[in-house]
Amino acid sequence: MATKAELEGQLTVVAGFENPQVALEQYPTPPELAAHVVHVADLNGDIEDRTVVDLGTGTGMLALGAALRGPKRVVGVELDRDALETARENRPRVGTRTDIHWVQADATHAPLCPDGPTTVVMNPPFGAQQGHEHADRAFLETAADVADVSYSVHNAGSREFVEAFAADNGGEVTHAFRATFELDRQFDFHEADRKELETEVYRIVWTD
Numbered sequence: 566m567a568t569k570a571e572l573e574g575q576l577t578v579v580a581g582f583e584n585p586q587v588a589l590e591q592y593p594t595p596p597e598l599a600a601h602v603v604h605v606a607d608l609n610g611d612i613e614d615r616t617v618v619d620l621g622t623g624t625g626m627l628a629l630g631a632a633l634r635g636p637k638r639v640v641g642v643e644l645d646r647d648a649l650e651t652a653r654e655n656r657p658r659v660g661t662r663t664d665i666h667w668v669q670a671d672a673t674h675a676p677l678c679p680d681g682p683t684t685v686v687m688n689p690p691f692g693a694q695q696g697h698e699h700a701d702r703a704f705l706e707t708a709a710d711v712a713d714v715s716y717s718v719h720n721a722g723s724r725e726f727v728e729a730f731a732a733d734n735g736g737e738v739t740h741a742f743r744a745t746f747e748l749d750r751q752f753d754f755h756e757a758d759r760k761e762l763e764t765e766v767y768r769i770v771w772t773d
């Protein structure tokens with residue numbers, strides 16, 4: 566298995582959003598965080614020979630990271646056609662031969678019924694900026710429906726919400742870690758050129 570640092574290096578070629586949309590919270594998951602999530606998932610046996618579904622795949626960063634670790638197939642679901650085009654263009658840059666399906670769809674009503682062991686990886690919109698706290702809830706609902714295990718990135722302070730959601734929906738949080746990263750200025754309302762974002766990542770095992 567390649568190291569986490571090697572995976573991060575392979576993901577630095579992933580191009581960002583061409584015209585990021587505020588309403589969709591289109592900021593890229595940094596290679597460092599994507600590599601961390603995928604590497605931990607791989608160490609837990611949650612990538613190899615499984616179907617990996619990236620909900621809100623955007624530039625394809627998480628999907629492509631997973632594709633480099635020997636899954637059976639990868640499915641990237643994204644609402645925005647332009648973002649999906651960017652994800653498609655990112656594939657040859659990363660250079661994976663894994664079977665990848667790019668699906669333009671609403672991840673909260675995704676037309677997915679994967680067969681066999683399925684892992685969701687996702688960095689969904691948080692909703693905090695638009696005053697829609699826990700916009701990530703609907704993404705977790707999809708993860709609970711299609712996956713037996715999921716890795717999701719949330720904003721800091723989500724632990725109580727995520728644990729309660731999992732408990733109410735046949736899931737259990739088995740791992741949690743914090744990840745702070747620097748985000749390049751993405752939208753006009755960002756005052757500084759770089760912004761520090763504090764996030765939490767949860768692994769949830771879904772049994773129902």
Ligand SMILES: C[S@@+](CC[C@H](N)C(=O)[O-])C[C@H]1O[C@@H](n2cnc3c(N)ncnc32)[C@H](O)[C@@H]1O
Pocket residue numbers: 589590591592593594595620621622623624625626627642643644645648670671672673687688689690
């Ligand atoms: C925080 S970004 C993460 C993107 C991705 N992980 C990356 O690194 O490029 C959230 C993504 O979710 C997408 N999105 C938002 N609402 C969605 C929905 N209902 N269904 C599918 N995708 C959605 C956005 O367009 C955006 O690409």
